[in-house]
Amino acid sequence: MTSHIIETDGLTRTFRVREGVRRRTVVAVDDLSLRVEAGEAVGYIGANGAGKSTTIKMLCGILVPTSGEVRTCRLRPVAERRRLAREIGVVFGQRSQLWWDLPTGESFALLAAIHRLSPADAAARREELVERLELGEFLTTPVRQLSLGQRMRAEVAAALLHRPRLVILDEPTIGLDVLSKQRLREFLVTERRDHGTTLLLTTHDMGDVERLCDRVVLVDRGRTVHDGSLGALSRTVGAQRVMTVDLASSVPSLALPDGATHLGEEGHGLRHRIGFDPDRVTAAAVLAAVSADAEVLDLSIEEPDVEDVVRRVYRSRR
Amino acid sequence: MAESPLAQPVARPAPHGGVLAPYRAVLASRIRSQASYRTSFGLDLGSSLLVGLTELAEVAVLFTSVSAIGGFDLAAMLLVFGLADLCFSLADMVVGHCDNLPEYVRTGRLDVFYLRPQPLLLQLVTSDISLRRLARAAVGLVALVVGLVVNDLAWGAGAVGLLAVALVSGTVTFAALFVWAGGLQFFLVNGSEMTNAFVYGGRYAATQPGTVWGRPLVVVFGFFFPMAFTAYLPAATLLGLDTFAGLPDWAGWLAPVAAVWAWVAAGLSWRTGVRHYQGAGG
Numbered sequence: 001m002t003s004h005i006i007e008t009d010g011l012t013r014t015f016r017v018r019e020g021v022r023r024r025t026v027v028a029v030d031d032l033s034l035r036v037e038a039g040e041a042v043g044y045i046g047a048n049g050a051g052k053s054t055t056i057k058m059l060c061g062i063l064v065p066t067s068g069e070v071r072t073c074r075l076r077p078v079a080e081r082r083r084l085a086r087e088i089g090v091v092f093g094q095r096s097q098l099w100w101d102l103p104t105g106e107s108f109a110l111l112a113a114i115h116r117l118s119p120a121d122a123a124a125r126r127e128e129l130v131e132r133l134e135l136g137e138f139l140t141t142p143v144r145q146l147s148l149g150q151r152m153r154a155e156v157a158a159a160l161l162h163r164p165r166l167v168i169l170d171e172p173t174i175g176l177d178v179l180s181k182q183r184l185r186e187f188l189v190t191e192r193r194d195h196g197t198t199l200l201l202t203t204h205d206m207g208d209v210e211r212l213c214d215r216v217v218l219v220d221r222g223r224t225v226h227d228g229s230l231g232a233l234s235r236t237v238g239a240q241r242v243m244t245v246d247l248a249s250s251v252p253s254l255a256l257p258d259g260a261t262h263l264g265e266e267g268h269g270l271r272h273r274i275g276f277d278p279d280r281v282t283a284a285a286v287l288a289a290v291s292a293d294a295e296v297l298d299l300s301i302e303e304p305d306v307e308d309v310v311r312r313v314y315r316s317r318r
Numbered sequence: 319m320a321e322s323p324l325a326q327p328v329a330r331p332a333p334h335g336g337v338l339a340p341y342r343a344v345l346a347s348r349i350r351s352q353a354s355y356r357t358s359f360g361l362d363l364g365s366s367l368l369v370g371l372t373e374l375a376e377v378a379v380l381f382t383s384v385s386a387i388g389g390f391d392l393a394a395m396l397l398v399f400g401l402a403d404l405c406f407s408l409a410d411m412v413v414g415h416c417d418n419l420p421e422y423v424r425t426g427r428l429d430v431f432y433l434r435p436q437p438l439l440l441q442l443v444t445s446d447i448s449l450r451r452l453a454r455a456a457v458g459l460v461a462l463v464v465g466l467v468v469n470d471l472a473w474g475a476g477a478v479g480l481l482a483v484a485l486v487s488g489t490v491t492f493a494a495l496f497v498w499a500g501g502l503q504f505f506l507v508n509g510s511e512m513t514n515a516f517v518y519g520g521r522y523a524a525t526q527p528g529t530v531w532g533r534p535l536v537v538v539f540g541f542f543f544p545m546a547f548t549a550y551l552p553a554a555t556l557l558g559l560d561t562f563a564g565l566p567d568w569a570g571w572l573a574p575v576a577a578v579w580a581w582v583a584a585g586l587s588w589r590t591g592v593r594h595y596q597g598a599g600g
Contacts, residue, residue: 015597062432064596078596085435086330095426097433101351113343114434116333159433 004071005166005198006036006059011068012222013054028054030222031068038165041192041199043213043230047310051222052202056168059200060090073166086115089164093171096151097158098143104154105139108161115162122161129157132187149180156184160191167191169201173208185211206303220314231279233309240275242302243286247272248295255293260286340436341444352449362450370407370457374399377525388529389560393468394553395527400462402524402549405488407455409496415446417499417513423595439497439588469557477556480570484552487573488524491548494580495520501587504594516543524548528562536563547576 011032014025029051036042046052057063058070061077061084070077073087091097098107108129112122130136133153138146146154152172160167167188173181189212191197203209209216209230216233218226226233242263250269256262259280263273276286283301290296352359377399381392390398422428422442431441471477499513506512516538523531523539528546531539539545540563547569554561555570 013597057429060432062429062596064593066597081432082435082437085433088433090433092426092429095429097430099347099351102347106347110343110347113335114340114436116335116339116435118331118334121331121334 003038004035005038005040005073006034006200007069007071007074008032008034008059009069011055011058011070012066013051013058013063014066027222029058029065032219032222032224034217034224034227036198036200038198039192039196040215041213042201043209043216044200044202044219045204045209045216045310046202046219047314050219052219053170055219056090056170056200056202059168060084060088086162087164088166088168089159089162091152091155091159091167091169091172093152093169093174096143096155098151098154100144101142103140104135104143104146107143107154107158111158111161117162125161125163126157129160132190133157134183149176149183152176152180153184153187156187160197163195164197166198166200169199169203171202171204173203173205181205181207188212206309210303218310218313220310225313233313235277235279236313241278241283243274243276243283244300244302245272245274245287245290245296246270246298247290248297251294254290257281257285257289260289340434341440345444345447348445348447349449352447359450363453366450367453367457370403370454373403373525374457374461388527390527390529390553393465394557394559396461397465397469397557398527398549398553399525400458400460400465400549401484401488401553402458402521402545404455404458404462405485405548406492406521406524407451407458408489409492411448411451411455413443413493413496414448414451416442416496417503417510417517419500419503419591420509423504428595438592442500443497471556480552480556484549484570484573487577488548488552490577491544491573491580492521492524494577494584495543497584498580498587501584501589501591504591520545524550526550527554527559529560531562544576544580547573 011029011034012027013029014027016023017026032051032055044052044055054063058065059072059077061072061081064078072084075084075087077084097111098104099110102110108126109122112119112126117125130139133156135150135153135157138150138154141150143151143154156169156172169188173184176184185208188199192199199212201208201212213230216226216228216230217224218233226236240261247270250267251272252265252269254262254272254274256274260274260276263275265272272290274286274290276283287296287299377395378392380387381395385391387395419428419442427445428438428442431438431445434441466481495517499510499517502513503509520539520543523535523543524545528536528540528550536546546562551561551565552570552573553559555568558567561567561569
């Protein structure tokens with residue numbers, strides 16, 4: 001017996017696609033062997049078409065694998081779909097679980113009935129979710145009138161109402177503003193801490209991965225190309241943070257510490273871009289070095305984004 | 319990998335409430351929602367009534383130039399029309415949205431059904447109810463009642479029993495037709511074009527006496543899609559009129575057999591469709 005909440009062995013899924021009159025086989029997921037322990041938070045990332053959604057659909061029992069084995073919550077997703085539905089909560093960024101013409105709160109009441117929760121249990125959980133996701137102000141508003149940020153929070157609450165042990169989120173923060181993203185991430189961190197919930201999320205947002213996940217699985221053309229920490233991934237591909245500084249006086253060149261490289265300057269030495277590897281040198285050390293040469297008026301730090309990391313990995317493989 | 323359907327993965331409280339509670343909750347909310355938009359609901363009822371009346375008028379117009387069709391006069395035709403239309407409208411009200419399956423697929427509502435602990439087909443059937451079809455069912459009911467009054471019927475336990483059997487079986491048969499269509503729409507691009515032919519064509523065929531049909535129609539709507547068993551054959555048995563294809567005069571009592579066959583076919587169609595959707599072949 002294992003404690004794996006997700007367990008796949010050689011999981012493969014192909015599709016037959018029509019191209020004019022000819023048919024071609026496309027491999028969406030190729031020999032995926034993945035183990036996720038209960039309580040982990042895993043970012044499942046890759047370019048569009050890398051096979052992320054197909055994997056998720058197989059984990060939930062929506063798609064039958066072409067070959068290979070899959071167990072979710074130790075259940076066979078297709079054969080034991082109805083039992084599995086009690087154990088998992090899924091948020092699809094693009095499809096809604098809510099009833100668009102009903103007040104948001106009424107959708108929760110229906111979902112409580114669908115999952116056959118006891119009134120006391122449903123009320124307690126609902127209260128917790130309403131408070132933590134700040135849903136109170138729009139519980140009586142019909143779903144179709146919600147803003148995107150409000151709707152996503154309501155979707156997350158809808159998926160978590162029955163206290164699933166495994167929560168799968170497909171692009172949960174897509175299209176959200178900074179504040180909404182922040183709230184949602186904070187909520188997921190709290191949920192995981194308090195209930196030991198396992199998270200599996202696909203995302204294009206590096207912020208999601210950094211703040212939510214302690215493990216990153218990167219897929220390319222249906223195959224796993226990295227499985228480990230984000231730091232290890234960034235180190236492998238050399239993704240750097242970029243610090244941009246605006247200086248009070250023009251400086252032609254800067255003396256930088258080890259681990260930092262000068263990427264370029266603009267405005268005759270008034271603005272400099274410096275790349276640095278956060279594992280080798282801190283932002284503070286870079287800033288101190290720059291400050292020694294000139295007064296810093298303003299600065300910004302850019303994170304490497306998922307797209308960038310993915311692009312680098314893909315480039316190194318092709 | 320370890321074979322692992324190991325008992326209960328985690329202790330969960332036993333489900334609360336009856337097995338039917340989820341369906342009841344969703345249906346009740348659909349009904350409340352439709353009733354709460356009064357103007358829109360009123361307009362829907364009105365247009366549905368108009369459709370029912372137009373179809374009834376078609377029958378009446380036909381009889382301005384002929385006195386009987388296939389041995390059925392206007393009074394007998396009213397009975398056939400009333401039975402068929404009442405059954406169809408009731409089925410349409412309860413499961414009519416099933417032949418709108420591509421919409422459920424496109425919007426992802428079908429995928430959402432997979433995430434809930436109920437069978438897919440039952441979730442689909444109970445996901446909506448079209449109360450506006452009540453207006454059309456009312457037209458069918460009126461035609462049926464008039465048909466029962468104007469015909470010279472030998473009333474008795476047999477007649478009442480046959481009528482009840484016909485109404486239940488007819489509704490169940492038409493309901494199967496919608497599910498049958500839904501299953502096929504997993505395969506067909508623009509599938510509703512094709513399935514409308516037998517769903518709405520079937521409804522139309524059901525309002526006609528089978529005695530006027532040529533052999534292909536007898537095969538298609540007499541037996542394959544058993545439309546003749548929803549209204550025409552029960553009416554023929556009630557009135558002692560001609561049956562088709564050499565069937566005995568008590569053939570109207572076979573309506574439940576037709577309903578069972580229709581559901582067997584609908585179930586197969588749905589199963590095959592779902593397997594296709596999940597990519598398990600079929």
